[in-house]
Amino acid sequence: MVELDEQQIGSISVDIDGQGLTYTGLKDELLDHICCQVELAMEKGMTFNEAYQHVKIVMGRKRIRQIQDETLYLISKKYRRMKRTMFALGVLAPILILAGLTFKVMHWPGAGILNTAALFITGMIFLPLFVMVRIRDTRNMGEPIPMTLYISGMVPAMITILGAICKLQHWPGAGIMLTIGLSGLALVFLPVFAITKIREGKKMDEEVNKKLILGGVLAGILVILGSLFKIMHWPGAGIVLLVSWSLVAVILLPLLVLNVLKKSENQLNNFLLIILTAVTVSILVLVYVRSASREAIVSLYFPENNLNYNAMYLDRQTAYDWDDLMASGNTEKINKCEVLVKEADEIKEYIFSVKDRLISFYEDESNPWPYESAYRDLLQSHNLANDYEPLRIIAKEDEYRLYHLLVSYRDHALLLTTNPELEKYIKRSLVLMTWKRETSPEAWAEFYFQGPTMKTVTILSMYLSSVKLIEHEILTETESR
Amino acid sequence: MISNELLKGTLKTIVLTLLEENRRMYGYEITREVERISEGKIQLSWGALYPTLHKLESEGLIVSESYNIGKRVRKYYRLTPEGEITSRDKAEEFREFVRVMQQLIKPSPGISLNYG
Numbered sequence: 001m002v003e004l005d006e007q008q009i010g011s012i013s014v015d016i017d018g019q020g021l022t023y024t025g026l027k028d029e030l031l032d033h034i035c036c037q038v039e040l041a042m043e044k045g046m047t048f049n050e051a052y053q054h055v056k057i058v059m060g061r062k063r064i065r066q067i068q069d070e071t072l073y074l075i076s077k078k079y080r081r082m083k084r085t086m087f088a089l090g091v092l093a094p095i096l097i098l099a100g101l102t103f104k105v106m107h108w109p110g111a112g113i114l115n116t117a118a119l120f121i122t123g124m125i126f127l128p129l130f131v132m133v134r135i136r137d138t139r140n141m142g143e144p145i146p147m148t149l150y151i152s153g154m155v156p157a158m159i160t161i162l163g164a165i166c167k168l169q170h171w172p173g174a175g176i177m178l179t180i181g182l183s184g185l186a187l188v189f190l191p192v193f194a195i196t197k198i199r200e201g202k203k204m205d206e207e208v209n210k211k212l213i214l215g216g217v218l219a220g221i222l223v224i225l226g227s228l229f230k231i232m233h234w235p236g237a238g239i240v241l242l243v244s245w246s247l248v249a250v251i252l253l254p255l256l257v258l259n260v261l262k263k264s265e266n267q268l269n270n271f272l273l274i275i276l277t278a279v280t281v282s283i284l285v286l287v288y289v290r291s292a293s294r295e296a297i298v299s300l301y302f303p304e305n306n307l308n309y310n311a312m313y314l315d316r317q318t319a320y321d322w323d324d325l326m327a328s329g330n331t332e333k334i335n336k337c338e339v340l341v342k343e344a345d346e347i348k349e350y351i352f353s354v355k356d357r358l359i360s361f362y363e364d365e366s367n368p369w370p371y372e373s374a375y376r377d378l379l380q381s382h383n384l385a386n387d388y389e390p391l392r393i394i395a396k397e398d399e400y401r402l403y404h405l406l407v408s409y410r411d412h413a414l415l416l417t418t419n420p421e422l423e424k425y426i427k428r429s430l431v432l433m434t435w436k437r438e439t440s441p442e443a444w445a446e447f448y449f450q451g452p453t454m455k456t457v458t459i460l461s462m463y464l465s466s467v468k469l470i471e472h473e474i475l476t477e478t479e480s481r
Numbered sequence: 482m483i484s485n486e487l488l489k490g491t492l493k494t495i496v497l498t499l500l501e502e503n504r505r506m507y508g509y510e511i512t513r514e515v516e517r518i519s520e521g522k523i524q525l526s527w528g529a530l531y532p533t534l535h536k537l538e539s540e541g542l543i544v545s546e547s548y549n550i551g552k553r554v555r556k557y558y559r560l561t562p563e564g565e566i567t568s569r570d571k572a573e574e575f576r577e578f579v580r581v582m583q584q585l586i587k588p589s590p591g592i593s594l595n596y597g
Contacts, residue, residue, distance in 0.1 A: 006552045026531060028547065028554040029508050033527055035553060036509040063528050071532040075539040 002042040004035050012038070012052065019064045026068055034059075079136050086129040090272075093122040094279055116165050122279060123161025127154055130272065149189075149196045156184025167231075178231055186224040190217045212255050219247040333478050340416060343409045344471040350405060351464045354393055355457060361389055390456035391449040400441035402463075406430050409467060416474050425473075429466035483523050492525070492533050494575050497560065497568035500543060505559040508534060534558060542567050 004012075012034055021027050034055060041051035100114030131150045138145045160181030166174035194217040198210060222244030229237030394402055410430045417423055439447075449456045488495075499511055506514070512525045537543045542564035547556050560568060 003551055004553075009552050025535065029531065029556040030527070032507065032550075032553055032555050033509045033531075059527070067528050067531050070528070071535045074532045074536040 002039045004039060004048070008038075008048050009035060016064060021064055021068055023068050023072060026071055030064060030067065076136075079133070082129055082136075083133050086126060086133055089121050089126040089129070093118050093126060096121065097279065112168060115168055119161050119165050119168070123158050123165075127157055127161075146196050146200075149192050152184070152192045153189045156181045156189055160185060175232060179228065182224050182228040182231075186221045186228075190220050190224075193217060212252075212259060215247070216252055216256065219244050219252050223248065336416065337475060337478055340409070340412045340474060341471060343405065343412060344467050347402075347405050347409060347467050348464060350402060351460050354390075354398075354402070355460060357393055358390060358453060358457065390453055391445060394449050395442070395445040400445060403441040403444055406463065406467075409470075413470050413474060417477060419473075419477060422470070422473050422477070426470055429470070430463070483519075485526070485529070488523065488525075488529075491575060492529055493537065494568075494571040495523075495525075496530070496533060496537065497542065497564060498572055500558060500560050501565060501568045505546075505557045507555050507557050537564070 009031070013031055016027065016031060016034075021030070034052075037055045037058075038048065038051045041054050042048060046054065096114050096118035100111050100118060103109075103111035103114060131154050134150065135145055135147075158181075159177050163174050163177030163179075163181050166172070166177060194213050197213050201210075222240055226237055226241035226244050229235075229240060394400065410426055413426050413430075414423060417426070448459050495515060496511060499514055500506060503514070508527065508530055512527065512530060515523050515525050534543070534545075538545055538558070541561060543558045544561055545556050545558050547554050549555075
């Protein structure tokens with residue numbers, strides 16, 4: 001029985017490689033097959049060269065590539081379907097997010113569903129598919145699979161996206177999921193990513209831009225942590241975000257673009273990069289759009305920022321306050337106004353504290369119902385038996401403190417002014433009446449504070465404006481006398 | 482010689498049946514065995530055989546083991562428990578197919594084509 005020697009096997013092996021056989025699972029057995037046939041031919045009396053030429057003619061020269069293509073085609077039907085789905089979803093998700101943003105900006109219904117669907121598709125379908133495709137690709141090329149990298153990236157990313165969905169839908173648990181997910185991305189995935197990339201580069205003897213990787217990872221960690229702080233309303237978010245985005249915009253982005261342009265062979269990674277950028281930008285815009293409604297409350301919370309209020313002072317050019325009166329050194333006038341100013345300050349402090357409590361109440365995710373927002377709030381307002389937040393604070397918790405403060409302030413103010421117009425304004429603006437009748441604190445509180453929170457916040461601001469305006473008018477009047 | 486056209490749909494059945502009878506085989510052995518049993522009437526092309534073997538492996542019907550034989554590696558295939566079941570099903574299905582084909586091509590006198 002003839003058996004080929006090492007050199008003969010080697011020459012056949014080199015020949016096969018030359019025909020473009022790259023799928024490692026196939027090579028050994030095709031080599032074995034050819035060897036067997038050559039051996040058979042040699043047993044019939046041919047030399048090795050004759051036998052190999054004969055076998056090659058019988059088999060046809062192109063066959064090896066075809067066998068490989070056919071094999072890969074047959075065993076990868078599922079994979080191809082997966083890859084197609086992945087690309088389709090990767091394109092669909094950013095489109096959905098942008099559509100959702102458009103709907104949101106235009107105040108059309110359905111924005112929430114679009115965004116939730118987009119996030120769900122990105123996180124729960126696209127991401128796992130992408131990782132599976134990557135694993136398959138790596139395995140087919142016979143390279144080791146960086147499982148740690150994939151898992152440490154995929155799991156926190158999925159948790160983050162789930163958290164984002166919960167946040168958008170006002171479901172409980174958003175905070176904890178976002179915290180875990182984003183921390184995981186920043187503190188586990190990105191370091192693992194940097195280590196893997198640098199080690200990979202060393203192994204393949206490639207020139208790796210170490211500075212780019214480290215800088216990118218550092219910026220990434222800062223951006224993610226900054227976003228986390230911002231989302232969770234923890235202190236320090238502003239400075240972290242400022243530093244990290246500056247780092248990204250000024251240094252990293254130009255470097256990255258240059259690097260990608262330099263080597264454009266890895267299409268799959270470039271595709272992911274584009275998709276991720278699109279999603280990130282979309283989410284950022286989304287965050288800003290969402291925070292707009294919050295700013296409306298904040299501007300009420302700081303009435304000094306209120307344009308009308310400032311414009312009133314600027315217009316009359318007679319801004320006058322307690323400090324000016326104190327500086328004048330007129331003891332008689334100072335004594336006269338001291339109580340009024342103190343009371344005005346007290347009301348101001350008090351209204352700030354009520355707004356503070358209201359806002360923190362509505363920010364607190366452990367409260368189940370306020371997150372259903374103004375609509376639910378409005379429904380509640382028609383059900384007088386229901387306890388709800390502004391009324392509960394002002395009436396029950398603080399025992400109508402605002403009412404008593406305002407009454408006391410009004411009475412003092414009326415004593416201090418001789419201007420009939422101002423008297424009228426004081427009586428009308430510090431409205432403690434319902435339907436033009438003076439009523440009890442209970443009726444007053446129910447009338448003004450048993451409404452949607454937005455309404456009661458506005459009323460609180462109006463009281464504050466009136467109190468300050470009256471204070472200003474009286475101080476000015478006292479000074480000029 | 483039996484044409485490749487006819488063999489196409491039965492290649493899986495042939496491979497599974499052979500593996501059921503022989504416990505473990507490698508690719509070249511399968512082509513030789515088919516040639517021997519069919520007395521040279523069926524010559525499996527390796528271009529059809531190896532993709533089929535890999536397909537069966539990816540479906541979990543067969544598993545492969547590699548051994549060093551002299552200076553080279555030889556890859557043996559054998560059935561998985563699931564493959565054994567599929568093998569029997571496929572064989573039964575094929576016997577049924579042959580029976581029906583015989584009826585179709587040479588209708589037996591017992592079958593009446595008159596539905597009236």
